[in-house]
Amino acid sequence: MAEPCDGNWGQVATWVLVLLGWGAVHVLSLSRERRKERRETATRLVQELLEIEQDAVAFHLSATYDAEAADRLLWRTGRAIRAIQRQPLSQLCVPTRTLTALRRSITISNMDRSSYKQQAPGSALLQGIRHATDALVEQMEAARDRRYA
Amino acid sequence: MEQPVVINIERDFSKYPAGRYTPDGPFSGEQFREEHLIPALNNQSGRVVVELDGARGYGSSFLEEAFGGLVRKGFDAVQLLSRLELQSTDASLVEEIREYIQESARAK
DSSP states (O other), X not given: OOOTHXXXXXXXXXXXXXXXXXXXXXXXXXXHHHHHHHHHHHHHHXXXXXXXXXXXXXXXXXXXXXXXXXXXXXXXXXXHHHHHXXXXXXXXXOOHXXXXXXXXXXXXXXXXXXXXXXXXXXXXXXXXXXXXXXXXXHHHHHHHHHHOO | OOOOEEEEIIIIIOSSOOOSSGXXXXXXXXXXXXXXXXXXXXXXXXXXXXXXXTSXXXXXXHHIIIIIHHHHTTOOHHHHHHHEEEEOSOHHHHHHHHHHHHHHHHHO
């Protein structure tokens, strides 16, 4: 005579496996979603950096000093740099030196009314801004692709 | 032990520090150095804590003139780096300021 519990144990085992499988899929899905969100956050920040570069170039190319544009540049640059140092982007471990290089390239010279001179296209200052932005963007994109592939 | 002097830039100076020299605006790096940093460093021999958070943002020209300018005004860079305690959630600001102090010393 068959043990009345044999079929029950089989069903229990099946349900346990189903639940474990569901749990694993759920955890993996959440992990994948989180990675995707962080990847998108990094991509948005890269876009912001490219816009800051454009604004910085436009500011330094302008025929006249624009105090509002200077203030906005300072704010946007600082905001982006702080965001890179906070979660989740701090996981990308961008070296601080790369961040200071960006701020410095944009705001150490030709940023103040007393010293402002319209820059020529391709000037050393503008090249410095492009170089610093490129370096930061490349580091962020490489770290993003490594971490959130 | 001597209590450190604490300078909170947003509270004690401005939420909108900007510009290198006094003609650049009311809250320049030069003004911050002359009105806050130098008196704090001269009035006692201990630590000077500078709290950087809260301001709208910092331009490098402000930071360089305020802090790098201390060396040009005669302060010893090694002592400055030892006495100045820079506090910010933005580590890049602290690193940048320390660079300006060191660069000013090398330029002398």
